[in-house]
Amino acid sequence: MRIKLLASLAAALFAAGAAIAQQPIKIGAFLSVTGGAAFLGDPEQKTLELYVEKLNAAGGILGRKLQLISYDSAGDAEKARTFAKRLIEQDKVDVIVGGSTTGETMAVVPLVEAAGMPFISLAGAVVIIEPVKKWVFKTPHTDRMACERIFLDMRARKIESIGLISGAGGFDKSMRAECLKVAPAYKIQIVADEAYGGGDTDMTAQLTKIKGTPGVQAVLNAGFGAGPAIVTKNFRQLAIGVPLYQSHGVASKEFIKLAGDAAEGVRLPAAALLVAETLPDADPQKKVVVGYSREYTARFKSDVSTFGGHAYDGLMLAVEAIRRSASTNKEAIRSALESIHGYVGTGGVVNMSAGDHMGLDVSAFRMLEVSKGNWVLVK
Amino acid sequence: MSAQLAQYLLSGLTVGAIYALVALGFAIIYNASHVINFAQGEFVMIGGMVSVSLANAGLPLPLAIPVAVLAAAAVGLALEKFAVEPARGASVVTLIIITIGASILLRGLATLVWDKNLHPLRPFSGDRPIELAGATILPQSLWVLGVTFAIVLLLGWFFGRTLTGKAMLATSYNPLAARLCGVNVRFVLLLSFGLSAALGAVAGILIAPITLTSWDVGVMLGLKGFAAAILGGLGSGAGAVAGGLLLGIAESLGAGYVSSAYKDAIAFVIILAVLFFMPSGLFGKKSAERV
Amino acid sequence: MGEPGFHRTEHVDWRTPRTGGMALLAAVVLVLPLALINNYWYEVAILVGINAIVCVGLNLLIGYAGQISLGHAGFFGLGAYGSAILTARYGWPPLAALAATTAGVALLALLVGRPILKLKGHYLAMATLGMGIIISIVVVTEDRLTGGPDGMSVPAFTLFGLGLAGERVWYWIVGAALLAAVWLALNLIESPAGRALRALHGSEVGAQVSGIDATRAKVAVFVISAVFASFAGSLSAHYSGFITPGKVGFFHSIELVTMVVFGGMASTFGAVIGAAALTLLPQLLTVLKEYEMVVFGAVMIATMVFLPRGFLPSLLIEIKKKGK
Numbered sequence: 001m002r003i004k005l006l007a008s009l010a011a012a013l014f015a016a017g018a019a020i021a022q023q024p025i026k027i028g029a030f031l032s033v034t035g036g037a038a039f040l041g042d043p044e045q046k047t048l049e050l051y052v053e054k055l056n057a058a059g060g061i062l063g064r065k066l067q068l069i070s071y072d073s074a075g076d077a078e079k080a081r082t083f084a085k086r087l088i089e090q091d092k093v094d095v096i097v098g099g100s101t102t103g104e105t106m107a108v109v110p111l112v113e114a115a116g117m118p119f120i121s122l123a124g125a126v127v128i129i130e131p132v133k134k135w136v137f138k139t140p141h142t143d144r145m146a147c148e149r150i151f152l153d154m155r156a157r158k159i160e161s162i163g164l165i166s167g168a169g170g171f172d173k174s175m176r177a178e179c180l181k182v183a184p185a186y187k188i189q190i191v192a193d194e195a196y197g198g199g200d201t202d203m204t205a206q207l208t209k210i211k212g213t214p215g216v217q218a219v220l221n222a223g224f225g226a227g228p229a230i231v232t233k234n235f236r237q238l239a240i241g242v243p244l245y246q247s248h249g250v251a252s253k254e255f256i257k258l259a260g261d262a263a264e265g266v267r268l269p270a271a272a273l274l275v276a277e278t279l280p281d282a283d284p285q286k287k288v289v290v291g292y293s294r295e296y297t298a299r300f301k302s303d304v305s306t307f308g309g310h311a312y313d314g315l316m317l318a319v320e321a322i323r324r325s326a327s328t329n330k331e332a333i334r335s336a337l338e339s340i341h342g343y344v345g346t347g348g349v350v351n352m353s354a355g356d357h358m359g360l361d362v363s364a365f366r367m368l369e370v371s372k373g374n375w376v377l378v379k
Numbered sequence: 380m381s382a383q384l385a386q387y388l389l390s391g392l393t394v395g396a397i398y399a400l401v402a403l404g405f406a407i408i409y410n411a412s413h414v415i416n417f418a419q420g421e422f423v424m425i426g427g428m429v430s431v432s433l434a435n436a437g438l439p440l441p442l443a444i445p446v447a448v449l450a451a452a453a454v455g456l457a458l459e460k461f462a463v464e465p466a467r468g469a470s471v472v473t474l475i476i477i478t479i480g481a482s483i484l485l486r487g488l489a490t491l492v493w494d495k496n497l498h499p500l501r502p503f504s505g506d507r508p509i510e511l512a513g514a515t516i517l518p519q520s521l522w523v524l525g526v527t528f529a530i531v532l533l534l535g536w537f538f539g540r541t542l543t544g545k546a547m548l549a550t551s552y553n554p555l556a557a558r559l560c561g562v563n564v565r566f567v568l569l570l571s572f573g574l575s576a577a578l579g580a581v582a583g584i585l586i587a588p589i590t591l592t593s594w595d596v597g598v599m600l601g602l603k604g605f606a607a608a609i610l611g612g613l614g615s616g617a618g619a620v621a622g623g624l625l626l627g628i629a630e631s632l633g634a635g636y637v638s639s640a641y642k643d644a645i646a647f648v649i650i651l652a653v654l655f656f657m658p659s660g661l662f663g664k665k666s667a668e669r670v
Numbered sequence: 671m672g673e674p675g676f677h678r679t680e681h682v683d684w685r686t687p688r689t690g691g692m693a694l695l696a697a698v699v700l701v702l703p704l705a706l707i708n709n710y711w712y713e714v715a716i717l718v719g720i721n722a723i724v725c726v727g728l729n730l731l732i733g734y735a736g737q738i739s740l741g742h743a744g745f746f747g748l749g750a751y752g753s754a755i756l757t758a759r760y761g762w763p764p765l766a767a768l769a770a771t772t773a774g775v776a777l778l779a780l781l782v783g784r785p786i787l788k789l790k791g792h793y794l795a796m797a798t799l800g801m802g803i804i805i806s807i808v809v810v811t812e813d814r815l816t817g818g819p820d821g822m823s824v825p826a827f828t829l830f831g832l833g834l835a836g837e838r839v840w841y842w843i844v845g846a847a848l849l850a851a852v853w854l855a856l857n858l859i860e861s862p863a864g865r866a867l868r869a870l871h872g873s874e875v876g877a878q879v880s881g882i883d884a885t886r887a888k889v890a891v892f893v894i895s896a897v898f899a900s901f902a903g904s905l906s907a908h909y910s911g912f913i914t915p916g917k918v919g920f921f922h923s924i925e926l927v928t929m930v931v932f933g934g935m936a937s938t939f940g941a942v943i944g945a946a947a948l949t950l951l952p953q954l955l956t957v958l959k960e961y962e963m964v965v966f967g968a969v970m971i972a973t974m975v976f977l978p979r980g981f982l983p984s985l986l987i988e989i990k991k992k993g994k
Contacts, residue, residue: 034959038495076916081713081912082710082714085709086953089708103821103914103916107821168640173813173818195640196639197642198599198643199599201394201586201600202390202589204387205386205642206639209383226497230590230591236508237517238386254496254497260506415795466974469978473978477974477975480967481971482967483970484963487962487965602803605796613793641807643807644804651797651801654796658789
């Protein structure tokens with residue numbers, strides 16, 4: 001009698017254990033797949049789907065399949081909050097990778113901090129990880145790093161005073177503020193500071209003003225989306241004749257297509273992903289970026305984008321943390337994330353720590369220039 | 380200094396011509412039906428996007444453009460037939476909601492048919508800037524101004540000299556009387572939507588090489604075109620053109636001399652000022668309220 | 671109204687089952703928590719409540735007074751940002767900030783309302799549209815004060831030192847506010863002032879001939895609806911802990927008008943239902959994220975063409991027909 005009882009108990013426990021082992025690891029995501037920030041969220045969504053599929057095909061993680069639960073927040077911070085709450089409370093995910101824009105990310109920060117949910121953001125502003133928040137990480141380079149990288153290149157070209165033009169979006173304003181802040185440290189003087197609106201189709205007025213300001217040796221466009229392409233075309237039209245720098249927000253083949261011939265000679269800081277094929281073989285990032293670039297292009301028949309690359313890094317970091325902690329315990333995942341060193345992603349080599357939840361430094365940014373319709377590395 | 384001014388004026392005129400075409404579209408529909416078509420901006424978008432698709436598919440521009448215009452006109456006719464006509468006689472609020480709903484629907488369809496990216500269109504005759512009075516203007520801008528001028532003349536001839544055009548005008552003055560005189564008011568309504576859509580599409584195609592096109596270019600252009608129509612006087616064709624050009628120049632000068640950050644607000648501040656102090660606009664007729 | 675052209679006066683049913691409806695709404699608010707499984711469901715309920723408060727006020731303007739506002743998200747935004755800025759940047763106690771913001775918005779609506787409401791039809795629509803857009807441009811541009819496009823944090827609401835945070839607490843706050851708003855609206859409609867409004871809707875000239883000061887009545891409703899929106903905005907800011915300009919813009923104004931129109935113009939409970947339906951729609955349609963815009967646009971058109979009176983009044987009419 002007792003043996004039967006013990007046997008059935010053992011069988012039940014075994015079945016339960018097997019059932020738990022079959023439970024998928026849930027990766028939650030909220031991305032701006034539609035709406036004004038769609039060219040962020042769309043490649044991010046595609047990347048997450050593609051690689052969750054690949055990881056599952058290779059057997060999953062810790063013997064369990066991955067399940068992606070992803071919502072479209074359409075660039076709206078309130079929707080992002082509601083969906084994040086849904087992921088935490090209703091879908092009960094193990095980790096969240098998402099937040100295409102800074103506004104959406106910041107709206108969600110109080111939620112993940114209160115709920116103790118590891119969250120890897122895909123947005124750009126430096127405020128996301130400064131000051132450091134316990135549960136919040138991010139993969140993209142900060143806008144401050146972009147400013148610093150650009151200023152370094154300017155100094156190398158003996159440029160000392162510049163004109164600044166930026167748009168009305170969150171990315172634009174945040175980067176403009178950071179550039180104004182760090183410029184003095186690089187001995188760069190900003191003598192003109194113009195702005196354009198979100199849907200503006202003509203920036204010649206603003207550029208004419210900059211052209212007329214004495215002492216402008218270069219122009220920096222802290223912009224994102226449609227604006228920079230139009231700024232570039234207007235810039236050529238007005239024949240302003242000084243170097244033009246763009247932001248990492250338009251680091252894509254798309255930008256060159258849109259700006260056309262006007263893009264020739266434009267420089268910007270970007271991840272190595274854009275020049276994957278032309279990297280020297282000894283470059284530590286070459287294998288990862290070439291791999292991602294080819295797989296994405298083959299599946300989706302469209303150019304690879306740095307934003308998709310950030311999503312790739314986010315997912316891979318989350319998966320690596322889960323592997324290391326050998327569980328889906330949220331605190332374990334969090335500490336594992338903090339301890340990641342030397343991880344090679346599309347954005348650079350990541351070294352996280354308790355005080356640095358992004359793990360990249362300025363060297364992760366390469367300076368690229370448009371030459372004959374393509375991106376080339378500036379030596 | 381004056382080179383700067385010349386630059387502001389030239390840029391302002393170019394974008395103003397686009398506002399003028401959009402405003403004309405509003406005016407034509409309003410005249411025929413007293414409906415404000417909030418989906419007008421979407422016709423601009425359709426014109427641009429369809430031309431881009433056709434051009435990418437290999438069709439030469441001179442063929443792609445007329446096809447795109449016809450496609451937009453077809454959408455305009457469909458809009459009238461399926462959304463506006465069933466609600467004929469409804470209140471102002473109802474009609475406003477319908478056309479706003481249509482604009483949202485069209486934008487949603489655009490993201491499904493095409494994508495969410497920006498697309499360039501090849502300039503009609505190259506993009507080497509031309510020097511003029513110390514400022515530069517793109518050849519495409521000359522196309523914009525030239526075609527707009529030609530269209531205004533064409534419309535003037537149409538409404539003044541052809542029977543159909545006069546029928547449309549008659550409908551705008553008094554639909555009942557027009558119907559009594561044998562004008563097919565239903566047909567006039569359809570035609571007005573088709574014509575406005577074609578105008579919007581032409582605007583979209585003209586401007587796409589300069590400003591790029593995407594699924595949501597119609598939103599702001601539609602709103603500003605509407606503002607221009609009100610500035611000129613709702614229902615007046617000459618007013619629409621004048622309003623558009625004035626608005627474009629005001630925006631450009633405002634951005635240059637006052638504040639570039641508030642450029643978008645200029646259009647709407649002007650509108651509020653016009654509505655408060657001069658509601659019938661520059662050329663509009665003062666409407667008498669019927670008891 | 672009174673424009674030449676196609677014109678058809680709608681016969682609006684003024685009978686609102688006042689006490690019955692209020693009792694039903696109160697019952698729903700009280701009993702609903704039993705069905706709310708986790709904080710996410712509470713959140714959705716709270717969002718519905720906040721939108722409903724704005725819609726009840728907007729419905730007074732659109733449905734009963736027959737006016738239109740395409741810029742009401744501006745008032746909502748002013749309420750939210752007013753409370754946020756006073757508490758976060760100047761350290762005001764939240765209750766004082768709420769009172770000051772509401773009063774400020776009422777004053778603004780009064781000043782702006784007079785010239786705006788002299789306009790009619792499309793001109794009124796355009797003016798309110800312009801007003802709303804100007805407010806949203808200012809909010810986005812003055813980023814030192816408002817945090818710009820990326821938004822700003824809002825401190826929690828404290829009442830006499832007691833912090834009010836968390837979905838459960840806010841459910842009751844918003845529920846109570848909604849019941850109060852509905853009660854106020856219903857009382858306003860039945861009052862002499864309300865009857866003056868309804869006379870306006872029928873025929874403005876007729877009402878004026880009867881001795882009603884049309885402009886004053888319209889401005890009064892405008893101010894009241896602005897106050898409802900501003901109050902809801904302040905609540906929303908403190909509840910979310912974070913606000914962005916997204917809620918101040920043109921699209922949110924359109925959403926609000928759609929909720930009112932869908933639920934039923936000249937129907938306070940219709941406004942609540944409209945708010946509920948269109949707040950829940952995106953949550954339910956998450957699988958169809960690519961089609962959301964298409965569905966939303968189609969809903970707007972279909973409602974206006976087939977159910978011009980809105981959902982609730984049409985439903986009530988059907989029920990009455992079956993009852994015969």
